[in-house]
Amino acid sequence: MTTTSSDYKSHAKRLRDALAADGITVSHGKALELVARQNGARDWNTLAAQDTATKSPIERSGAPFSVGEPVEGTFNGNPAHGRVIGLSETIKPELWRVTVKFDPPVDASTSQNFSVKRNRVEMVVGADGRSRRLTGTETGVMALKRA
Numbered sequence: 369m370t371t372t373s374s375d376y377k378s379h380a381k382r383l384r385d386a387l388a389a390d391g392i393t394v395s396h397g398k399a400l401e402l403v404a405r406q407n408g409a410r411d412w413n414t415l416a417a418q419d420t421a422t423k424s425p426i427e428r429s430g431a432p433f434s435v436g437e438p439v440e441g442t443f444n445g446n447p448a449h450g451r452v453i454g455l456s457e458t459i460k461p462e463l464w465r466v467t468v469k470f471d472p473p474v475d476a477s478t479s480q481n482f483s484v485k486r487n488r489v490e491m492v493v494g495a496d497g498r499s500r501r502l503t504g505t506e507t508g509v510m511a512l513k514r515a
Contacts, residue, residue, distance in 0.1 A: 373416050379403050431455060431464050432497045433514065439468060441497065441512035443489065448474045449515065458492060463500055466493050468512065
């Protein structure tokens with residue numbers, strides 16, 4: 369698992385709280401500098417830059433998933449489990465086109481009279497993993513999160 373800037377910031381907060389419990393007061397900035405040195409970086413800016421450099425452009429953009437990542441949620445109100453097999457940016461920076469391979473296949477039908485199983489689906493999603501139109505309005509078809 370990759371450590372992120374927010375993980376380092378949490379570590380700095382815990383360090384600051386632990387030192388304060390022992391009567392040692394340090395600023396949040398000083399705690400960030402200490403965490404950076406503990407992780408082999410010269411200073412906080414260097415550590416934060418290393419974190420950004422190791423991420424792909426899609427990860428830096430705030431995409432809700434990564435390729436290969438397991439996901440779970442609902443598709444047309446039915447339980448869904450699968451794996452992200454494709455991810456690309458759309459013309460809107462806050463929306464992504466995601467392709468999910470479901471295992472087991474998910475029932476895509478909204479009718480009680482018949483069933484239509486889908487192994488794979490491609491949809492546009494927002495940062496919350498909910499399906500969207502390119503206008504940004506929710507469709508309500510798919511809601512996924514990291515499994």
